[in-house]
Amino acid sequence: MSNKPNTREAILDTASKLFFSQGYHATGLNQIIKDSDSPKGSLYYYFPHGKEELALTCINRTSLTVAQKLNCHMESCNSAAEAMEDFILGMAMDAVESSFEGIVPFSFWLAAETSCISEELRTACKSVFMDLQDVIKKRLLEEGVESNTAADKASVIVSLFEGALLQTLTLRDEQPLLAAAKIIPAILA
Missing domain, CATH: 1.10.10.60 (Homeodomain-like)
Incomplete structure (x- = not known):
């Protein structure tokens, strides 16, 4: 060793x-x-415990990194809308700089592939989505948004962001992320 x-x-x-x-x-x-x-x-x-344990560790590490980055944006920006716009524009820039190879949808790679065969991996992927939603929801609550509405908006934002990221990687074009960054502030208004 x-x-x-x-x-x-x-x-x-x-x-x-x-x-x-x-x-x-x-x-x-x-x-x-x-x-x-x-x-x-x-x-x-x-x-x-092999490959599944390794994958779980990768998911948890990625989740922590992304949630911390998103939290920093939420704390440093004037609003959730501004924070999400900055966060997504940063991802678009990272995508271009890495030739669309250095970023990935945060748990899509495992959520879609393993959710039917491993409850542990499905649960870990669920936690990634929930952690991101919680960061957004927390900021929306601080801004006075009603709890159920904040939860719904956070869910939609994560779905929109993940979908835009997946399209960006597939198309090798940052435009879907740029469009999401432009639209998300209207959703959060």
Whole structure:
């Protein structure tokens, strides 16, 4: 087993990239080991329950990162509408700068592929969506929006954003994200 302190992160980074780019089922543990330059023992040391545990960790890590980024926008902007617009415009810029390969819909890659075969993965993907919605809902509540309306708007915003992100990646064009950034403030008004 490798004693390098970044072996676990290298495995997670590689697994996330492969799950995102080629899917859960098409990604094998041997490929993750090879592409991360990690010994096989390291993968099983850090993720003794194998591929599903590794995928769960990737989902949770991605969720935390995205929710923190969205939270920063919510805290630094004057309104939820401005925060979402800035957040989405930033994603559009990241998409272009990465040649549409460095970003992914946050849990689509696993939610659609594994929700029928793994309750744990489905639940983790559900948590990603709920965490994002909660960040938006919290800000809307602070702005005086009624609770049920805030929840509905947050759900629609996450759906619109995820769909725009998926279209952006498929079309290799930032226009769907730009359109979402333009429309979302009207929804949140």
